[in-house]
Amino acid sequence: MSAPLLQLDGVHTHIGAYHILHGVDLQVARGELTVLLGRNGAGKTTTLRTIMGLWPASSGAIRFDGAEIGALSTPEIAHRGIAYVPENMGIFGDLTVRENMLLAARGAKRVEDIDTACLDRVFGLFPALKRFWQHPAGLLSGGQKQMLAVARAIIEPRQLLLIDEPSKGLAPAIIQNMIAAFRELKQTDTTILLVEQNFNFARQLGDKVAVMDGGRIVHAGTMADLAGDEGLQQRLLGLSLAAHQ
Structure with missing residues (x-):
């Protein structure tokens, strides 16, 4: 297997007095769409912003295409080929x-x-x-x-897109249009890390999935495995993907 395009090892992030990320370990495979799931407040947006250098990591390593980027400024990170679409x-x-x-x-x-x-x-x-x-x-x-x-x-x-909740607040018909557009975008071998709360959206697009809770990654695997295991969905997310189709 090829090395991941993006890898986070033991990443901690503090925002003021608040300790938000507690040792995040995450891999994003080259050419795939990885979905970051989790309840509100789990640390998903903070993870994207930390990767982008908007909130610097307190400790840990962030590697992109084999190079350490944790100490770089946001413009320098963007220049490496990473784009961020905030919520x-x-x-x-x-x-x-x-x-x-x-x-x-x-x-x-x-x-x-x-x-x-x-x-x-x-x-x-x-x-x-x-x-x-x-x-x-x-x-x-x-x-x-x-x-x-x-x-x-x-x-x-761009080598990597970081996208935060693209379906939030959109009508169902528009969400389907977005799904179709993302499917076409995936055919270009663009690597995507996507934060999403719409589980049907996530299920249709994700190759891999990572689930966050309490500022940590508590599960990582294929989206197909998570989508096919209602017990795992209930344990990790407190709901069933089938209820959101």
Whole structure:
């Protein structure tokens, strides 16, 4: 087996006086979608933010593509090929969709400088963005804003996407559109670490799964194994995935 693209070993994170992550051990396989599950407050978002350097780890090691990145700044981590889509999406509502995309394409000074193949791929995944290209992003629907947030993350080649609850607050029909887009994105061999509370969404997309509780990883394995074991679901998550289909 090849080495994981991302590996966390014994990662602790403190935020002020609060000890949030208590020795997280996590591996994200290259070219796969790993889902990070857990109850509210388990430490999932903190894990993503720690990987991205937004909240520095107090101790432990974070390795990306074989190199230690735990001491790097967020811009340096992004430059290595990691993109982060936060739960609040991070788009600029006063700017147009076009302007949001241009800001995300760091190597471009004009839209014409954006790689045509990348832009075509974005429009293929999210056709609504092409329709609303000149519209202020703040006027988009919740689903369209989420599409824009993901599109900003992939407008340049990335090795790893960190995505926090992309289906939160979306209507069921829009969630299905997002699932279809993520399936297409998976075909490009993009590696994804996804935090998600919608278990049907997670079940349909995940290759691997890690479950957090109390700031630690308490289970890691394949999504197929977790989806097929209701007893394990009840023990780890307090619910059944079947109830969320």
